[in-house]
Amino acid sequence: MTTPHHTTNPLExxxxxxxxxRRALRAFKPDPVxxxxxxxxxxxxxxxxxxxxxxxxxxxxxxxKARDELSAAIQAEEKIGHRTPDFTFARTDYPALYEARAQHxxxxxxxxxxxxxxxxxxxxxxxxxxxxxxxAPHVALLFMPQVGDDVRIAGDxxxxxxxxxxxxxAHGLGGCPQTYLGFYAGTIRKVLGIDENSKMLFGVxxxxxxxxxxxNSVYKIGRAPLKDSVTFHS
Ligand SMILES: Cc1cc2nc3c(=O)[nH]c(=O)nc-3n(C[C@H](O)[C@H](O)[C@H](O)COP(=O)(O)O)c2cc1C
Numbered sequence: 704m705t706t707p708h709h710t711t712n713p714l715e716x717x718x719x720x721x722x723x724x725r726r727a728l729r730a731f732k733p734d735p736v737x738x739x740x741x742x743x744x745x746x747x748x749x750x751x752x753x754x755x756x757x758x759x760x761x762x763x764x765x766x767x768k769a770r771d772e773l774s775a776a777i778q779a780e781e782k783i784g785h786r787t788p789d790f791t792f793a794r795t796d797y798p799a800l801y802e803a804r805a806q807h808x809x810x811x812x813x814x815x816x817x818x819x820x821x822x823x824x825x826x827x828x829x830x831x832x833x834x835x836x837x838x839a840p841h842v843a844l845l846f847m848p849q850v851g852d853d854v855r856i857a858g859d860x861x862x863x864x865x866x867x868x869x870x871x872x873a874h875g876l877g878g879c880p881q882t883y884l885g886f887y888a889g890t891i892r893k894v895l896g897i898d899e900n901s902k903m904l905f906g907v908x909x910x911x912x913x914x915x916x917x918x919n920s921v922y923k924i925g926r927a928p929l930k931d932s933v934t935f936h937s
Contacts (some may be wrong), residue, residue, distance in 0.1 A: 725868050726923065728877035729832065730916030731839040731908070735766060740874055741841075747870035753859040760863040761846040761901055769895070770842060776894045777834045777887045787889025789902040790853070792882050808924050815922035833883035836908035837918075843867065843909060844884065844891060846901040853902070860904050871909055877919075878909030 736744075741764070753759060765773055780786070794805060810820075818825045836842045845864060847856045864880055871878045884891070884906030891903060912919055 721869060721873055725872040726877070726919075727879045728912040729837045729879050729918040729922075730913040731837055731877070731910040732913050733838065733840055734911050735840045736876060736910060740876070744867065744870040744874055744876070747873075748863055748867040751859070751863040751866040753862070754855055757859070759847050759850070759856050759859050761848070762863075763844040763846060763895060763897065764841060765844065765895065766841045770836065770840065773842070773891065773894050774835055776890055777884070778831075780887055780890050781831075781834055785890075786886045788886045789888040790857075790885065790904065792885070804927070811924055812918075812922055816917055830883075833881055837879055838913070839878075839908035839910040841909050842884070843878070843907040844895075845904050845906065846897060847904055849900060849902055857904055864905065864907065867907065875911070876909060877912035878907040881906045881908060 745762070745764075748760075748762075749758075751758075751760070794802060797805065813820070813826060813829070816829060818829065832838075845860050847853070847860050850856050868878055868880065882905050885903050888903035891897070892899065892901070914920055
């Protein structure tokens with residue numbers, strides 16, 4: 704865990720609190736987010752910086768009937784093992800340090816939910832909640848154009864995603880970024896009629912969080928100390 708940061712500048716305090724308040728939340732109330740609140744969040748996200756101000760994010764917000772149909776389509780594809788990702792994701796590709804952190808995160812999450820390691824069925828049910836958007840009334844899907852090796856565009860989308868998540872937190876909302884949804888990029892494009900050339904990086908289920916659910920109230924993951932991430936050169 705990083706040590707708490709104490710600031711003497713009162714202007715810094717709200718940001719300091721907000722950035723720690725934001726967490727990946729995985730249980731939601733069914734109440735939809737009012738349109739004006741949603742627009743306010745999206746206007747905030749629009750202020751994200753990007754390379755040469757290209758603003759390459761292509762955001763799709765899915766709610767109501769479309770949300771239910773999308774969830775059903777993803778679940779049908781998952782049942783027959785038909786994944787259509789645009790980008791790879793394999794835990795085995797990660798160097799040992801990062802894989803160890805991922806394992807720790809998973810273990811802490813299942814512990815908070817009271818699910819033992821060997822209960823594969825319960826763990827699968829928890830994983831499956833990705834496809835029901837954790838009960839959230841909305842899901843945001845982050846698409847991007849293909850440019851070069853895609854890495855720099857993906858960086859811009861990551862920045863956009865964090866601005867979106869921080870703004871959700873600032874509005875009393877919450878969200879969970881989801882690579883899991885990216886496994887169904889092809890299906891999502893088909894269901895929503897999105898251009899083939901638009902590639903999906905990740906999704907964010909979002910809404911008003913249910914803070915009584917153990918996934919939100921018991922579970923909270925920390926961070927590595929600064930020395931593991933930052934090198935100072937002088
Ligand atoms: C790009 C991205 C993709 C993620 N994909 C998933 C996912 O598919 N399912 C999930 O439950 N959490 C997912 N997460 C959430 C991470 O597990 C979470 O951010 C991390 O454990 C740190 O916890 P915190 O966000 O609560 O601070 C994702 C996070 C990011 C940034």
